[in-house]
Amino acid sequence: MKVLIVEDEIIVARQLSNSLKKLNYEVVAIATSGEEGIEKTALTQPDLVLMDIVMPGEIDGIDAAEEIRRRFSIPVVFLTAYADQETVSRAAMTDPFGYILKPFQPKDLYATIQVALRKHQVEKELEAATQKAEAEKRQKSELVSLAAHEFRTPLTAIKNLAQLLEFYSEKLTEAKKQRHAQQIQHSVDEMLKLLDDILTLSKVEKGSLAFEPSPIYLEGFCINLIDNLQFIAGDRYHLVLNYSGDARQPVCVDSYLLRHILSNLLTNAIKYSPTGGKISVQVNCQPEQLVFKISDPGIGIPSADLDHLFESFHRSSNVGDIPGTGLGLSIVKQCVELHQGAIAVETHLNQGSTFIVTLPRQPLDQCTISPS
Incomplete structure (x- = not known):
């Protein structure tokens, strides 16, 4: 646990430092003014700052503490021997995480620091929960x-x-x-x-979307899916299915999730290839994994959008007036991850994209239902 000491009385600062080291805290620096305290906070990023209230310089400990809290969200505990009522009131306005009276006792120092750190942790958890609730x-x-x-x-x-x-x-x-x-x-x-x-x-x-594998014949599964999509896509598109490996043997997958994965990727391949063309589906059944590659001749994906590609509601900046919800790829990624698989994309603007889905091949003895 890293602590920064901001104290203009060097003897007091060294006493604090020695006591903190004996309590197994790491003292990252000692500053002797409010300005230096802010600078060393930025440099060392401590977990907590011990700040003397009354210090020389243009800004005192109270102003320095307020700046540290605002800029770095680091808890500050005040050190004080005495102060007038106005100074105490100003200190209280900064919402400090505690006070240590000089001269201090090691047990009081330890207790105050622990309470301050716990209070700060609770504040962070509450803030994170609030942000999560607001985001939801x-x-x-x-x-x-x-x-x-x-x-x-x-x-x-x-x-x-x-x-x-x-x-x-x-x-x-x-x-x-x-x-x-x-x-x-x-x-x-x-x-x-x-x-x-x-x-x-x-x-x-x-968290209720479950992984429920069952044996299926992958060849027939893919043919039925692609035939349905070919009918919807119309004559401008040509969906081509190719296999390698033992595609005619039953495999253990979650057919509900796999249908979501392939139908969303194929629907996108059609949608974002507005001039039509060949949509290629390659299925490679390897002993340890299943690899699906869906390639299209469409508009491609700008590099700036790749980091956000699988986020809910995100749509690439070049889709124009092509309709869509921004949900499909987010759902695909979740379905892939439930298989403990991976998804990647290779793309070139105005030339097309290839999505590569790799799913670990589950042992058939994990599936108790007859293959379909």
Whole structure:
């Protein structure tokens, strides 16, 4: 535990230093004025400052303590032999962490320091809890606002298309009716995905999103997923699936989490490749791990966004008017981590991105359900 002494009486300062060392505290420096105390606080970053109240110089111990508390959030304990009522009142206004009366006893010194450090720790914990609560409140507010905004677009589309079919059905060709029905289905699928993402994110925040592995046949799982997404993506996109390793053997994974991982990555690959093109999915089934690579020819990700890529609600600065919630990659990362896996990205602006997901291969004897 590091302590800085700010005391202009050098004999008192040395007595304090010797007593602190005997109590197993580290004295990082001794300062003899308020100005020097602030400088040495910045230099040594102590855990606690012992500050004499009455000192020579332009600023006394009270002003120095207030500056240290404001700039460095380090607890200050005042040293005093006597002071007038005005000085005591000023000292109290700085919300000090304690007082030590000179001449001091080692046991009083130890007790005061321990109480001060504990008080400071409690303050830090309360501040952290308050900040966490405020952040959660903001996140919930953002989520509600985001959900309302994102649901509005598909709901409006469904309403308008339903009205077209209701009032102008006789004037529409069968092909147009079919196209409008498909657009309604697409809007419903968008809403269901958004709702699923919100519910999954809620489970993550509550810590109730569990890892429940079961054996699946990875080849059939991936084919079904990609066929569904290919139908939604349309003809401008070509989703290509390639395997290496023993993809036809059952593997032990959490199929619910894996579906979230792959569907979110593939949906993003489609969404952020606005001109269409080839979306590549490579599945490498190795003895110890499963590796999935999803590559797209899209807009890429600016380097400035990479550090925040997997944070909730973050969207890259180059997405423009491409719709999205900023939830998908956050959910992907949580699902990967529940597998005790890892996710990485290789990206080039205006050339595309490749997301690489590596999941440890669980022993089949950990899965008691029949493979599906």
